[in-house]
Amino acid sequence: MTNSTPQDAQNVLADAQSLQAIDKEEISTRLTKLAQTPEQFRKINTFMKRRSHMSQYHEHALLDAHFRYLYVNPTDELGKLGDISAIRDLRVLFTDTPNGSDASLVLEIGFGMGDSLFEMAKNAPETNFVGVEVHEPGIGRLVALADEAKLHNLKIINGDAVALLDNLPPQHLDTVQLYFPDPWQKKRHYKRRFVTHDRMAKVARVLKSGGKFHAATDWEHYAFWMLEVLDGMPEFINSCEKGNFTPRPDFRPLTKFEKRGITHGHGVWDLIYLKA
Numbered sequence: 001m002t003n004s005t006p007q008d009a010q011n012v013l014a015d016a017q018s019l020q021a022i023d024k025e026e027i028s029t030r031l032t033k034l035a036q037t038p039e040q041f042r043k044i045n046t047f048m049k050r051r052s053h054m055s056q057y058h059e060h061a062l063l064d065a066h067f068r069y070l071y072v073n074p075t076d077e078l079g080k081l082g083d084i085s086a087i088r089d090l091r092v093l094f095t096d097t098p099n100g101s102d103a104s105l106v107l108e109i110g111f112g113m114g115d116s117l118f119e120m121a122k123n124a125p126e127t128n129f130v131g132v133e134v135h136e137p138g139i140g141r142l143v144a145l146a147d148e149a150k151l152h153n154l155k156i157i158n159g160d161a162v163a164l165l166d167n168l169p170p171q172h173l174d175t176v177q178l179y180f181p182d183p184w185q186k187k188r189h190y191k192r193r194f195v196t197h198d199r200m201a202k203v204a205r206v207l208k209s210g211g212k213f214h215a216a217t218d219w220e221h222y223a224f225w226m227l228e229v230l231d232g233m234p235e236f237i238n239s240c241e242k243g244n245f246t247p248r249p250d251f252r253p254l255t256k257f258e259k260r261g262i263t264h265g266h267g268v269w270d271l272i273y274l275k276a
């Protein structure tokens with residue numbers, strides 16, 4: 001038995017609110033307003049850098065030179081956001097690996113504690129994967145897991161995915177995946193949601209034609225928000241036709257946040273779009 005905390009109570013309340021009927025017109029109105037907001041106000045981070053405990057083992061993975069073959073841009077001290085200004089090409093990261101730089105390339109944005117990205121990379125050794133995250137305990141954990149498993153097809157970046165997308169050449173990636181992004185439930189925080197027209201235009205630019213954007217969320221409001229954004233963009237084609245979600249694909253492992261959502265009685269919505 002676990003004791004419930006005030007935070008648990010808040011979560012339950014927030015969940016109950018989110019399960020109320022989704023007002024699709026309100027989503028549309030909010031998105032239109034957001035598109036009309038001056039750019040400097042839309043350029044707000046999609047993440048909140050959290051301080052949390054990290055084991056010595058994972059700290060070691062962030063700091064020790066041995067892990068540099070996996071961890072692309074370590075910081076010189078813990079607690080800092082990684083500098084991604086020099087990362088302009090993700091394919092070159094694999095030049096000296098068994099797959100080489102031309103293999104199919106997947107970018108996962110916000111891998112959290114890394115379990116699902118680790119599973120995917122282990123299960124598809126012929127595909128190259130890059131994960132970008134700002135949460136150091138998760139970065140350290142994934143670096144350590146990948147090193148133990150001697151994964152040759154995974155590279156890990158510390159930093160803001162939005163800035164990374166801006167640095168990359170067009171038509172660079174085969175797949176971009178975004179699993180259980182922060183839902184930013186309060187109306188005044190909607191502009192922090194990763195899926196907005198501006199940020200998805202950045203994703204579209206770096207995807208190859210025919211490339212795939214795969215998102216999943218356990219927040220119903222955010223699921224319909226994503227559908228509204230992506231169905232409305234000429235750069236993307238809904239793989240299940242406009243207005244529809246995708247059945248959960250079995251290649252996507254269960255993530256930590258998905259498990260938590262299921263425990264709270266949330267549904268899960270997947271969306272797969274192809275770059276036009």
Ligand SMILES: C[S@@+](CC[C@H](N)C(=O)[O-])C[C@H]1O[C@@H](n2cnc3c(N)ncnc32)[C@H](O)[C@@H]1O
Pocket residue numbers: 046047048109110111112113132133134135138159160161162178179180181182183194255256257258
């Ligand atoms: C709700 S968690 C989900 C983590 C994981 N995908 C899962 O399902 O367990 C969202 C994660 O996205 C990360 N994130 C949000 N915006 C980001 C950005 N712009 N660049 C990199 N990571 C980001 C956060 O730090 C957080 O760890």
